[in-house]
Amino acid sequence: MNMTATLPAAAAAPRVRPPPEAPKAPKVEHPTVEAMRMFLRNPSAIAGMAMLAIVLAVAIAGPWIHPADPFEIRTAPLTPPFSEDAWLGSDYLGRDVLTTLIYGGRATLLVGAVAALLSVLIGITLGAFSGYYGGRVDGALMRVTEFFQVLPALLFAMVVVTLFSPSLVTVTLAIGIVSWTGTARLTRAEYMKYRGMEFVRAERAIGARDARIIWKVILPNALPPLVVSATLAVGAAILFEAGLSFLGLGDPNQMSWGLMIGSSRQYVLSCWWAVAFPGAAIFVTVLAVSLIGDGLNDALNPKLRER
């Protein structure tokens, strides 16, 4: 397979420390501190952090400030936005769009974050074993990865959720199970790069076990590109959840942004606001996450910064 094509731009390059003999003898910073400084100097990454902070604050604190049932009918149906009793209007049943927006974010963000975490854990574990051991282990694990790569992800998730009744848990599992292949390939490439290096061989020479080398020695070095890919995985998982809910395959008892769009779809010509606002919320959230991901990429893999 042509690895180069499937991997995100962050495939190569170990952490680069500034050469000590550089002119003016700059103070050598810990790479993490240096990366953090670069990240904080990046305006679009800061903008992404701010956007995400607002979205998270609303999702977490919203229910305390504005306790309500998002499914409750509160006003006349199809109330336009910016009216007094419904700031963002109401949908075809009279449910308040602002309330559903506040509560809907919780399910979307929770599923997105947990599913991304799950997919990253699966991806790193399989990728690490595959890249570290190589040979038959690698062959077998790569076949599994290829298999999950050819499965059309959305369709497969639809099948799983339909067969095992939709709930937050099945949706999260389905998304996690279908979306780990990219991380696995990336991790594998990193481990293949490091496993023959001197510091790893030295570790082996003093009798370290495989488990220690995999998790304690190589992983910290392989982490920078993986952090970036994990961030982007959160964005992808949020979009995935929204797509499933839009198709009516989310948890029907949990309000979510995708569900709002899906259920108002047929009435969209009489209440554009019931679709426009939740969609904009998804857009802003995913945009924030991907801006942070880009910023992390610039900070952690400075060699690969895009022109």
Added chain:
Amino acid sequence: MLRYLASRLLQGLGLVMAVVILNFVLVHAAPGDPVETIAGASGGMSPELMAQLRTQYGLDRPLPVQLGVYLGKVLQGDLGYSYFFNMPVTAMIAERVPATLLLVLSAVLFAFLVGTALGVLSSRKPNGMLSQFITVLSMVGFAAPVFWVGIMLVILFASVLPILPVAGMRAIDSTGGGIADVLDVLHHLVLPALTLSLVYLAQYSRLARSSMLDVLGSDFIRTARAKGLADRIVLYKHALRNALLPVVTVLGLQFGNVLAGAILVETVFNWPGLGRLAFDSVLRRDYPTILGVLLFSSIVVVVMNQLTDLCYRLIDPRIKAA
């Protein structure tokens, strides 16, 4: 090369077989069996009739035997009957393929052509307006849910600017046949194809741009310039050819994603394709049809991946057959 082809073919077959087995396992791991589903759908059934149906469908035989029978059927192109329409699943899929093919191909082609053009043009001025535009476009393409973009376009073109049809593939009063029919379908195609292509347009333009910048920085381009070749020739004849490789690869390897996008877009625009069939079948709990679509799409993805790999090797002779 022949040995390489044979091994790729075997590998592809193995992947397809794995999908078939996964299908089988999924259906059997799910709570309830098909007979219960049918009984539920038809509103109750006596235990005797259910037992009779189980015998008739072979559900009382041991699992390995059932798997064998299923594999045999699939190899013959028999994917079972839809619970809902009582029609062969294969026939239903075949009926829907052209619509999806039309949608997906036009979207991908549009994204490829326009995306490459944008990428090439912007590579001449790496910090110009066009480059900024591509950056914004790629953010929107990644972050905006494709179904939401579709619905927003529906709102725009249904109420504000009613020049394009927003649903279906043909006008209701379409008489069918002839050039008028072709124009009608194309007219209906514009919005769904545009929506689906947005994601890929964003990706390809960004990819083409960075790939062009990469190539333009290499020695052979400097040599070509030093020879005094016209800028146009350097750009299109030397650089573009080399810069296209990654774009072509991503294009082929992403086919599975394009199908996923097609499900959402077809649902938004009532486009009568495979994705719409999958969505409707999910709502109807029509398992044979869903699994049939899943299997069919996986086969398409496998074939596309193999073809991409092959094309890649043909375009770039540096990659030797392993």
